[in-house]
Amino acid sequence: MTRPASPAFPIDPLLPEIRASLAVHPRLVLEAPPGAGKTTQVPPALLDEPWLAGRRIVMLEPRRVAARAAAGFMARQRGEAAGETVGYRIRFENKVSSATRIEVVTEGILTRMLQDDPMLESVGALLFDEFHERHLSADLGLALALDVQAGLREDLRIVVMSATLDGERLAKFLDAPRLSSAGRSYPVAVSHFPARREEALEHQTRRAIEQALTQHPGDVLVFLPGQREIARTQAALDNSDATRVADVLTLHGELPVEQQSRVLQPDPDGHRRVVLATNVAESSVTLPGVRVVIDSGLAREPRYDPNSGFARLDVVNIAQASADQRAGRAGRVAEGVALRLWPESQRLEPQRRPEIAQVELAGLALELAAWGDANLRFVDTPPGGALAAARELLQRLGALDGAVITALGRRMLALGTHPRLAAMLLAPRDATEQALACDLAALLEARDALRPGPGRQRSDALAERWQALAAFRNGRVAPEASRSSLAALDQAAKQWRRRLRLDAPPPREAPAHLLGDLLLHAFPDRIARQHPGDPYRYQLANGRSAKLFDESALYGEPWIVISELRDDPRDARVLRGAPLDEQRLRREFPGRFVTEDRVIWDAAVRGIAAVRETRYDRIVIDSRPLAKPDPSRYADALVDAVRQLGLQALPWTESLAQWRARVRCLRAWMPELAQGDAALPDLSDTALLASLDAWLKPALTGKTRLDALDEQDLGEALRSTLDWSMRQKIDALAPTRITVPSGMERRIEYGFDDETDAPVAPVLAVKLQELFGLADTPRIADGRVPLTLHLLSPGGKPLQITQDLKGFWDRTYPEVKKEMKGRYPKHPWPDDPWSATATHRAKPRGT
Template sequence: MNTDSPLPVMSVLSELVTALKQQNVILSAPPGAGKSTLVPLHLLTQAEFSGKKILMLQPRRVAVRAIASYLAAKLGETVGQTVGYRIRGESKTSSNTRLEILTEGLLTRKLQQDPELADTAVVIFDEFHERNLHSDFALALCLESQGALREDLRLLVMSATLDELGLEQLLPDAIRLQSAGRSFAIEYHYKAVPTSQPWLPWMASLVLQALQEHRQGVLAFLPGAADIRKLAQLLTPHLDASIRLHCLYGELGKQAQMAAVEPLPAGCKKLVLATNIAETSLTIEDIAVVVDSGLEKIARFDLNQGVTHLVSQRISQASATQRAGRAGRVGPGVCYRLWPQEQQARLAAQSQPQILQSDVSALMLEALTWGTELAALPLLDKPSDAQLAQATTLLKQLGALDSDMRVTRHGRELAKLGSHPRLANMMLSASQQSTQALTLACMLAALLESKDPLKPSYTLDMVERIDWLLRHRQDPIMQLAGNWARRLGGRLASTLDSRAAGKLLALAFPDRIAKKRGAGRYLLARGIGVKLDELDPLCSHEYLLVADLMQTGDGGDIRAGLSAALSLAEIEATVGHLFTEELRCDWHQQAEQIRARKIRKLGSIEIRSEVMSHPSKAELEQIWAVLIRDKGLAWLPLTDSSIQLLRRIRLAARYLGQPAEQDWTDAALLDSLADWLLPYLGEVRSFRQLQGLDWHNLLRNRLDWNSQSLVDKELPSHLLVPSGSRCTLDYQEDGQVCLSVRMQEMYGMATTPAIANGRIAVLVELLSPARRPLQKTGDLAGFWQGSYKDVQKEMKGRYPKHFWPDNPATAQATTRTKKAM
């Protein structure tokens, strides 16, 4: 093995090899230590690992290519011999390849096909601190494979910053090694953006200043490709011929990416505008100055909208350190930061793991295909319950899971394809139709995974893009589409009907079928609004399939991205099995009648509405159920007798424990309409007919015989008073029970009457002979001995013919005058 100069990681190589013979290793090595280059080459020379492959995972495709090229050159070979690489859609390996550098998603595919990794001795997870979604998942699968199938498989987790990741808990038996780094002194300049100035022009001025003040090249970090292109436009007029401007971001072609990394001819100065793709693993030649915007764009999954958006945010302290380190790889460097120095300490220590802010439906399907639930895997961070619920709903909707959370045969086919389950469902279904359908589906999938080739355009119509690609078959998007077609055992057709795009896309995005609301606004089946430019020809269609969504940040409808027209017939033919029926009732107050419609829906959008002019008995019962639950129990025309019974029953439940109190709440009665009320509403069409029901017995029949007897005995409707009269008890809403009776009929009753086995004292309202209220009392004995004297005096003068004894507690009760007694 040939090296130019000693690298710090060399000091731990012997210890590393010894450790890997026995167990897993966690290697922490700062930037410049040589971990990504020297470690894999050294492992190739060890007899213990001969005869099997070493796999090294990298989170970024440009790093995969660059490292493979560098390592192959160190061995005096071309890529594809001893050292090879694989990324999606591109592979340079051979039967002689022993060190294979690949992205994490491809390792997942390899594990699903060969859980033992029979041809592999060591799996290296490089730059693990980036917490890529697939690196977390691939490590979990490797740990499962190691524990159950391959005790001799060794895992090496490497990163510049591992202290706060909690890897020791995930790999408790792993040996922890620490290497020094090799970086030169970095001079920091904090150049916060003035509040009155946009940040991009300010950054342009700093880049030009850095180019003027320093002999070496400049690397500028920006959040996204659009910002890179804007900054390039601002800078280009001010750059002299010696400065070579390069862009570096994920969507860029392979040649342009590699040109940004490679050294320049003598006399030239390099300027690279990059996203966080250049933070780690890559050593960009001729760079000694970094200008850092402090911003990054991350993919964040919105559970409510069901779509992943790119959002800008502040970088973490770990990312800021990594970016600055690019300036000190080959000599002393300089770093300009576009934020105040005091803000540096307030940055988050680490970036949030991608698994906590992503759509995990693909991982869930992978895990279930593997044979376990996603949350049961040994992951550093577990997805939230909301993420798991959303993923479950989608996978069931796509037919990948059955009702018992088992992977269906269709689901296993989706998992094999290696794309998002949505797109896999579209392509797999299309492959069973025709070559033309498969071609269109693969082109649509490739379009959605790539940059819009016609942006900007007068329309968002997918059909326009498909027709353009058919005229430009050499475009990389068509190459990606061809890869998908080959994986499905097909080929790209020479002609097709692009107008079927919407129908195919509905197989991938049934929740994004949209119905027109007017003025360029549509409602998605998932319940959110989207808007298009009113001048877009797509707005002439009643239904659309909105394949892409873009946040506006204004809190209103989100903007539609690439979309396709869709007919109602196509919707019914494609996703008719997802339709539901809903009964919607309106109460016509003037006519006092119900008006019902049967609504056919796809999610939140109304597909069809039918007026029910002559509903059947079963339909009437359902209509009343919907209406009564909507309006509440108080809306029912309960009679006074039934209201009194209901109050008596509730008091019995409260004071005597029978019947169960929870069975007689308003909510319980509404929930149990089918048991006590709906069977009697099959012929009822108006409120008048509803009023004619025997409400008292409908409620009473809900009680069993024992409860009926208890209520009749302990909470009676009437009370026998001393005069022999059966007087009505009034059960009031607040739980008070009142007895209104003429005073003469209560003579002889010395104490207040009580019910409910003595637990409820009756409030006695004593009336005059003319049934006018005289006194309310809950203490009858106290009344007879006290204020009765004043009442007696007044009543004797007003009603001299009636009996007003001096001691009413012992007097004879009567309903007659003194003469008739």
């Protein structure tokens, strides 16, 4: 078969350099703007390289549309169909064969490949395309690939490709060469298209489209945040003149393949086109004929939603780099125009924030546990707090035993979804319950299909959503339900049943508590019991509490599981949930029901109480006073009191607070003292509260009241980890007092700013006359830190604050002397402070 002639791409002249670099170095950072050809020209250019040795090239694409399009384009260049030399694998679709040498995959698939076969013996190169999008799975995939390359496969090539990214920083992180390609672009005139007062986005967009079609040639590409906005804009255009002169098409990840292909090819009859697209069109695919870009400045991106416990797609402002990239789409074939639908005065963030910094990390934590090494090299380190919370959740779900992944955890990981959903999908006992769990997974992942009526509160009963879905399957749509949303839910549930190889149909009926019985496996931390004194309030298994709305459909239920919770420092609210059967909860999790004797701190009476408690996790089911508590448990209760009341409840004296500040300052000024076995302890509030059991509990042993701890006990507790030599070193490097030229000892005051986590400059307050003859500012911490001098008048009033004593004598002292000599005539004010004798006294009488 004769191959079609390949068009020339801007990246073509760089291909020899790319090959040469990879021949001698296993990593490469490649920067190329959209349209340069990096996605479709680089993989084929590497097929015959000796280091590849006939193995496959796997290229990661962040979006399914782009993966399909890139594989199809490369296949057509070779005169083949997708699935021969070039193939792709995406969710629910596989076009590869034994002959495939270039495999385009989406991000989650690469992670599964690496987890299942870390050696990747049949793969010679991993290419990360559009890395600037900074999806969590791409960051994880790169971290895993680097670990494989470092420990198992030194010959594995890793290429990170991006259109808009800090290439210098990435190249330094990877210790890799960096190559840049020019793009093919023409000038683009950028202007801002103002919205009218209280104008909806779809109407502003329609006006912009009408103007573009009237005043400018070529096709129009419109960037909108998601399918909902695309549908609204499409409806607004139905009655517009725009549809008479142009075909209106849509482009997003959920479109059927045939419709996607139609958008990505030129119109066969040469008709003008208006393409309403999500940010899938930003960098991953090329649309022919576009001369005008209309940019809403918005995108749907994952954000952690604490209400649901999942990452949800929220509409957010795009970054400036994305705005520039979108505008560049108008300059591919000729000069173009970009109309921005936000005010010119609005400033955008320069770069897109990585997902790893802003989404929930349970999935990442489970992947790391499965890998067996949490210390991978990430471009941006996962936030420690979010990762710790994720591991705690995984332990509740049964996916982790300590830090080790369990057999259930591996089954959950294989489902390729959020661990909460995976735990619920794997929990049912029979096919009917499993089919119901598939429905629940679809409901939890999607936006609400029910719209509240005018003046009504949105219902908090998850059962109402499932009942609307069941009715839809029987041909009925409730007035408050969205038909399209229910159809999408039904389709998502079918996909879950296919993935689980489940033939059973979804049930037609289900008692409300059965939904809760399944949900409790997804939300073990949000199992809740009605408060005995307030029927609207519930105590949660994680120790928090939440309240129902006044018109709650869940009112009166003794036990519920909460799928959505609006967190609020004053009063958390139940947004969505379902009742559960307590007997089933006891059967499913018998080990979480415990009865034990406890000595606890009672904040209400600010004293110790001894009780016998029956609990489910942290839900107190029954509590009765205990006549003879175990004295050995008092120390635990007192430590708990400090956790609740804070460190200020301890008997701090001024000298002890100063000693603590001295230690904290030395750790900052002399980092070497914070390392090693004999290091200075971390005495920050966070560190002390986290280690109360280690340093404070021994000092509280044998005490029955918190005020029985005195300042001497507290001081010894704080110093307990320091040997005699280190205590001496603290006194030498950060002394409490210093001898000044007058022969007197004066106090040094230390401080630490907890907001900035930085030391405050140490202060020496001293009368000016006591420093006569001293040329240089005194220093501490082995000469590293100058004291801040508060130079005082004979009456103790501040005259000058400085760290430059020499400069004070040279420049400021003459003015001070002139002003102060008449006010304090009995004290010395020599013309030459350098040679004068320092003194803390007035002049002798008669002089």
